[in-house]
Amino acid sequence: xxxxxxxxxxxxxxxxxxxxxxxxxxxxxxxxxxxxxxxxxxxxxxxxxxxxxxxxxxxxxxxxxxxxxxxxxxxxxxxxxxxxxxxxxxxxxxxxxxxxxxxxxxxxxxxxxxxxxxxxxxxxxxxxxxxxxxxxxxxxxxxxxxxxxxxxxxxxxxxxxxxxxxxxxxxxxxxxxxxxxxxxxxxxxxxxxxxxxxxxxxxxxxxxxxxxxxxxxxxxxxxxxxxxxxxxxxxxxxxxxxxxxxxxxxxxxxxxxxxxxxxxxxxxxxxxxxxxxxxxxxxxxxxxxxxxxxxxxxxxxxxxxxxxxxxxxxxxxxxxxxxxxxxxxxxxxxxxxxxxxxxxxxxxxxxxxxxxxxxxxxxxxxxxxxxxxxxxxxxxxxxxxxxxxxxxxxxxxxxxxxxxxxxxxxxxxxxxxxxxxxxxxxxxxxxxxxxxxxxxxxxxxxxxxxxxxxxxxxxxxxxxxxxxxxxxxxxxxxxxxxxxxxxxxxxxxxxxxxxxxxxxxxxxxxxxxxxxxxxxxxxxxxxxxxxxxxxxxxxxxxxxxxxxxxxxxxxxxxxxxxxxxxxxxxxxxxxxxxxxxxxxxxxxxxxxxxxxxxxxxxxxxxxxxxxxxxxxxxxxxxxxxxxxxxxxxxxxxx
Amino acid sequence: xxxxxxxxxxxxxxxxxxxxxxxxxxxxxxxxxxxxxxxxxxxxxxxxxxxxxxxxxxxxxxxxxxxxxxxxxxxxxxxxxxxxxxxxxxxxxxxxxxxxxxxxxxxxxxxxxxxxxxxxxxxxxxxxxxxxxxxxxxxxxxxxxxxxxxxxxxxxxxxxxxxxxxxxxxxxxxxxxxxxxxxxxxxxxxxxxxxxxxxxxxxxxxxxxxxxxxxxxxxxxxxxxxxxxxxxxxxxxxxxxxxxxxxxxxxxx
Numbered sequence: 001x002x003x004x005x006x007x008x009x010x011x012x013x014x015x016x017x018x019x020x021x022x023x024x025x026x027x028x029x030x031x032x033x034x035x036x037x038x039x040x041x042x043x044x045x046x047x048x049x050x051x052x053x054x055x056x057x058x059x060x061x062x063x064x065x066x067x068x069x070x071x072x073x074x075x076x077x078x079x080x081x082x083x084x085x086x087x088x089x090x091x092x093x094x095x096x097x098x099x100x101x102x103x104x105x106x107x108x109x110x111x112x113x114x115x116x117x118x119x120x121x122x123x124x125x126x127x128x129x130x131x132x133x134x135x136x137x138x139x140x141x142x143x144x145x146x147x148x149x150x151x152x153x154x155x156x157x158x159x160x161x162x163x164x165x166x167x168x169x170x171x172x173x174x175x176x177x178x179x180x181x182x183x184x185x186x187x188x189x190x191x192x193x194x195x196x197x198x199x200x201x202x203x204x205x206x207x208x209x210x211x212x213x214x215x216x217x218x219x220x221x222x223x224x225x226x227x228x229x230x231x232x233x234x235x236x237x238x239x240x241x242x243x244x245x246x247x248x249x250x251x252x253x254x255x256x257x258x259x260x261x262x263x264x265x266x267x268x269x270x271x272x273x274x275x276x277x278x279x280x281x282x283x284x285x286x287x288x289x290x291x292x293x294x295x296x297x298x299x300x301x302x303x304x305x306x307x308x309x310x311x312x313x314x315x316x317x318x319x320x321x322x323x324x325x326x327x328x329x330x331x332x333x334x335x336x337x338x339x340x341x342x343x344x345x346x347x348x349x350x351x352x353x354x355x356x357x358x359x360x361x362x363x364x365x366x367x368x369x370x371x372x373x374x375x376x377x378x379x380x381x382x383x384x385x386x387x388x389x390x391x392x393x394x395x396x397x398x399x400x401x402x403x404x405x406x407x408x409x410x411x412x413x414x415x416x417x418x419x420x421x422x423x424x425x426x427x428x429x430x431x432x433x434x435x436x437x438x439x440x441x442x443x444x445x446x447x448x449x450x451x452x453x454x455x456x457x458x459x460x461x462x463x464x465x466x467x468x469x470x471x472x473x474x475x476x477x478x479x480x481x482x483x484x485x486x487x488x489x490x491x492x493x494x495x496x497x498x499x500x501x502x503x504x505x506x507x508x509x510x511x512x513x514x515x516x517x518x519x520x521x522x523x524x525x526x527x528x529x530x531x532x533x534x535x536x537x538x539x540x541x542x543x544x545x546x547x548x549x550x551x552x553x554x555x556x557x558x559x560x561x562x563x564x565x566x567x568x569x570x571x572x573x574x575x576x577x578x579x580x581x582x583x584x585x586x587x588x589x590x591x592x593x594x595x596x597x598x599x600x601x602x603x604x605x606x607x608x609x610x611x612x613x614x615x616x617x618x619x620x621x622x623x624x625x626x627x628x629x630x631x632x633x634x635x636x637x638x
Numbered sequence: 639x640x641x642x643x644x645x646x647x648x649x650x651x652x653x654x655x656x657x658x659x660x661x662x663x664x665x666x667x668x669x670x671x672x673x674x675x676x677x678x679x680x681x682x683x684x685x686x687x688x689x690x691x692x693x694x695x696x697x698x699x700x701x702x703x704x705x706x707x708x709x710x711x712x713x714x715x716x717x718x719x720x721x722x723x724x725x726x727x728x729x730x731x732x733x734x735x736x737x738x739x740x741x742x743x744x745x746x747x748x749x750x751x752x753x754x755x756x757x758x759x760x761x762x763x764x765x766x767x768x769x770x771x772x773x774x775x776x777x778x779x780x781x782x783x784x785x786x787x788x789x790x791x792x793x794x795x796x797x798x799x800x801x802x803x804x805x806x807x808x809x810x811x812x813x814x815x816x817x818x819x820x821x822x823x824x825x826x827x828x829x830x831x832x833x834x835x836x837x838x839x840x841x842x843x844x845x846x847x848x849x850x851x852x853x854x855x856x857x858x859x860x861x862x863x864x865x866x867x868x869x870x871x872x873x874x875x876x877x878x879x880x881x882x883x884x885x886x887x888x889x890x891x
Contacts, residue, residue: 257756259756260746260749260750260754260756260759260760261750261753261756262750262751262753263750263751264750265739265743265746265747265750266736266738266739266747269736269738269739269743270738272738273737273738555736555737555738557734558734558735558736559736559747560719561695561722561728561730561734562722562723562728562734562747562748562751562795563719563720563721563722563723563724563726563748563751564719564723564751565715565716565719565720566715566716566719567716568719568751
């Protein structure tokens with residue numbers, strides 16, 4: 001039998017490696033799909049923005065390729081170890097090392113080719129549905145067609161063949177390093193009992209705690225220092241926890257009376273004997289789990305709150321600062337109806353401040369204040385207009401400020417001044433080029449949506465407003481009957497304003513479509529990346545546990561002879577596998593929940609529901625992996 | 639005296655599509671309470687088959703086995719597992735200790751499985767370990783022990799739960815002669831304190847520690863020898879039977 005025939009024969013023994021092949025195929029499938037979607041004609045035509053956002057997929061596919069490489073590298077290592085005896089047998093039967101190396105090389109490449117064929121085949125058929133799914137999350141109307149993208153096929157084949165080639169070469173090289181005696185040595189003896197380092201154990205947990213504590217600190221102030229420090233603390237803490245704290249925990253458990261109950265003795269012994277060699281894997285998986293859950297949770301949350309985000313960014317269907325009658329003529333000709341119209345007079349006054357008085361500083365991230373030495377501007381509104389607007393927006397009306405007093409308005413919805421747990425700005429003096437005002441109240445009220453950077457405005461009494469020397473102008477805000485729909489009105493309005501379209505008008509529709517498309521795309525990419533990560537982590541634990549099962553065959557044979565029945569053995573396996581699965585899951589979940597809590601602060605929404613949705617989906621797939629692993633483990637040892 | 643083990647006309651036949659192999663012809667044997675019985679025979683004679691049947695690891699094709707009055711041939715797998723761990727104690731040639739656990743934990747395992755209280759478990763482990771001279775090794779792990787120490791640990795595990803019958807399969811097979819003697823003396827003293835032991839071996843020296851020897855040949859009981867005089871005399875007796883056995887083989891050739 002020729003080598004390639006033998007390799008082919010081995011490939012057919014696919015049942016054992018179906019999880020591996022599945023994960024590899026899925027990674028290739030998603031990689032190919034990302035490439036195919038990026039170059040999809042229908043999508044490119046439907047949305048010009050989409051072309052630019054293709055970079056999201058380019059980035060995602062690079063991450064995917066890197067991650068796949070690591071995953072394939074890791075699994076091939078596992079396969080080699082598992083087949084040590086088989087390889088030894090070949091050597092004993094007289095196969096030369098070079099031949100065995102070639103055999104392993106051919107097999108690895110064989111899996112690569114099968115994965116590629118399956119991945120691209122499924123990808124081609126499925127890409128239509130992927131495009132449809134993407135279009136629907138981006139709120140686009142696209143007729144997806146069945147297409148084979150030659151360039152994408154070539155790139156996928158190229159990238160993954162290269163990955164497999166490198167790994168196959170490495171596997172073949174490893175064969176040269178094994179000596180015959182090593183190949184035949186009995187199953188690995190249990191590792192020596194791991195030492196307990198209580199100080200390191202506690203320190204690791206403390207490190208994670210410090211990381212968590214840092215997330216509660218005002219991040220924005222020193223983001224570039226705090227963020228990496230925080231990550232470092234959490235990652236180091238995670239590795240420490242998995243290496244030291246788990247041992248500590250198991251040893252504490254071994255001193256309890258429960259240790260001598262039923263099969264606990266066997267379970268604890270098995271766990272302790274493996275914990276040292278599993279620590280790095282468990283930590284890595286914890287970090288990947290945390291990253292995946294956070295990414296997917298964030299993407300889901302942002303996508304979930306698109307409507308609210310856009311509503312806060314652009315509260316009105318349209319705001320204009322000039323050409324009111326022409327604009328209204330255009331609206332009348334379109335199929336939009338004006339549901340409501342509010343007008344407000346505004347005067348912009350220069351101020352010399354380079355820094356805002358303390359309680360207002362939080363808004364500086366919105367660049368309200370002056371840049372460096374240049375004077376900034378504050379907008380002023382008179383009290384009558386304020387009352388009109390407040391009533392139109394269903395707000396309680398604050399009483400009129402006296403001479404020398406002002407109400408501060410946050411001009412966009414969203415981060416409500418009063419909701420923020422900061423010192424109230426009431427009582428603070430603000431000063432522009434003419435006079436100074438003492439703030440008597442703070443609230444938020446959208447006076448328009450035109451000046452993206454000016455998040456603050458001040459309400460003064462009508463008298464004071466009239467006396468201000470600056471030239472006033474009128475802002476008009478409209479609510480349309482159907483602001484998520486456009487029959488060409490936006491284009492006409494943009495033409496009407498020409499060069500001033502950016503400063504004189506601001507509409508809901510373009511922001512809405514743009515935001516939906518962007519976040520939809522991100523959610524889509526994050527979702528599939530997350531899925532690949534999840535499958536890969538699941539497979540890694542699966543392989544690791546199966547390797548452990550192979551080594552534990554003897555132990556299970558012993559306990560069976562002693563009289564541990566099948567049910568009890570299954571119980572041991574369940575708890576054994578459960579421990580390894582739940583450790584990184586629980587810690588990763590806690591990490592991501594802490595991270596998402598920061599997100600919640602930034603978004604200022606209640607993200608419980610979308611986050612929960614992401615976590616539930618993740619958990620279901622993870623549970624399936626757990627069940628499959630328990631079954632496979634049982635099959636090996638009984 | 640009460641019969642702990644009662645095997646009536648047990649046989650084992652392996653049937654494949656093309657061949658029929660009679661590993662054990664119908665055999666009847668009894669082991670009484672407090673006895674130390676050895677089963678001897680050349681390899682392939684059916685000792686292992688017999689031991690596997692008696693230790694409930696394998697099912698006989700025919701016949702019945704009563705251990706301490708319970709019919710083990712009528713039990714289901716789950717009952718059998720429970721029965722094994724409560725009524726039987728095993729000593730294997732390759733020790734079969736769990737390398738992931740300490741000596742103390744290995745010995746404690748049968749009691750732990752029976753959900754005995756921790757304090758009681760530790761007391762009994764200490765007592766048995768002293769009895770077998772491995773008290774100082776309790777916190778070590780099997781990898782740190784010599785063969786003899788491992789087998790004493792296995793013996794301790796086999797008797798910790800006061801089984802009605804201890805089954806030993808070539809217990810000295812992996813030991814040097816000094817360790818073997820030590821172990822066999824230990825087993826003898828366990829027997830003197832009331833343990834019932836059934837041991838399978840092919841080594842006459844090992845067998846000479848028993849009180850009674852059953853010789854197996856070609857799948858059936860060939861001869862039974864009782865010990866009357868000293869161990870040395872018994873050994874000579876065994877050698878004689880072996881010669882007889884060997885001769886029988888030669889006659890066939």
